[in-house]
Amino acid sequence: MPSRPRPLVAGNWKMNGLLASLAELVAIRDGVAEGRAGEAEVVICPPATLIALANDVRGTVGIGGQDCHPALAGAHTGDLSAEMLADLGATYVIVGHSERRADHSESDTLVRAKAQAAWRAGLSAIVCLGETREQRDAGLTIELVGRQLQDSVPDGATTTNLVIAYEPVWAIGTGLTPTTRDVAEVHAFIREKLVARFGEAGAAIRVLYGGSVKPDNAAELMAVPNVDGALVGGASLEAKDFLAIAGVYA
Numbered sequence: 001m002p003s004r005p006r007p008l009v010a011g012n013w014k015m016n017g018l019l020a021s022l023a024e025l026v027a028i029r030d031g032v033a034e035g036r037a038g039e040a041e042v043v044i045c046p047p048a049t050l051i052a053l054a055n056d057v058r059g060t061v062g063i064g065g066q067d068c069h070p071a072l073a074g075a076h077t078g079d080l081s082a083e084m085l086a087d088l089g090a091t092y093v094i095v096g097h098s099e100r101r102a103d104h105s106e107s108d109t110l111v112r113a114k115a116q117a118a119w120r121a122g123l124s125a126i127v128c129l130g131e132t133r134e135q136r137d138a139g140l141t142i143e144l145v146g147r148q149l150q151d152s153v154p155d156g157a158t159t160t161n162l163v164i165a166y167e168p169v170w171a172i173g174t175g176l177t178p179t180t181r182d183v184a185e186v187h188a189f190i191r192e193k194l195v196a197r198f199g200e201a202g203a204a205i206r207v208l209y210g211g212s213v214k215p216d217n218a219a220e221l222m223a224v225p226n227v228d229g230a231l232v233g234g235a236s237l238e239a240k241d242f243l244a245i246a247g248v249y250a
């Protein structure tokens with residue numbers, strides 16, 4: 001059996017962050033250098049406007065994009081290719097975040113193409129999955145997550161090119177979280193599917209939990225079996241809170 005994967009704590013700044021926000025990244029970098037994230041790998045996904053500057057000050061903190069277009073280049077006004085993100089120093093890119101799926105009608109097929117683009121550019125894809133409140137209430141969570149996992153993740157996943165983030169849509173930015181039992185159920189299901197599809201790699205591909213992860217609930221959530229870290233939104237905007245979350249692994 002492969003050893004337990006190195007935990008990953010990733011911050012998604014979403015559409016937040018001006019030049020002055022780089023001070024938070026510098027504080028995160030310094031905290032990580034002091035060992036405050038322990039064994040965890042730490043990544044920040046700032047808005048694309050800050051990636052190049054973030055890369056200049058990141059230290060050992062990895063930098064990721066929040067989305068990419070499937071194509072290498074071309075007439076796609078406003079979009080960014082995975083190669084452009086890599087060119088600026090990113091090593092990760094989030095694809096299929098529920099806000100992209102909702103705001104831009106992104107399908108599993110498109111998310112899969114974006115993950116493939118990430119791999120083409122040498123990036124690791126953080127593929128997001130998760131049910132809405134209505135889907136959970138209707139008992140459709142496992143079915144939905146299974147379909148998203150099957151259809152959004154390309155063949156050929158490895159421990160280095162793929163991270164899964166389970167993010168119940170209703171938990172994002174709401175202060176609500178599923179019970180640890182519910183998190184355990186979904187993560188165990190994702191693990192089972194990853195192993196069935198990718199074999200030994202599937203046992204070690206990291207599966208993050210995301211959705212209202214805060215300093216006061218991080219330890220409980222990160223202790224759930226098959227939870228290999230967190231994808232943090234709001235609480236990643238302040239170094240103090242983000243380091244407190246990553247500090248679970250110290």
Ligand SMILES: O=C[C@H](O)COP(=O)(O)O
Pocket residue numbers: 012097167171172173174210211212213231232233234235
């Ligand atoms: O990508 C991050 C997630 O959407 C979680 O956001 P949140 O921590 O603000 O709930």
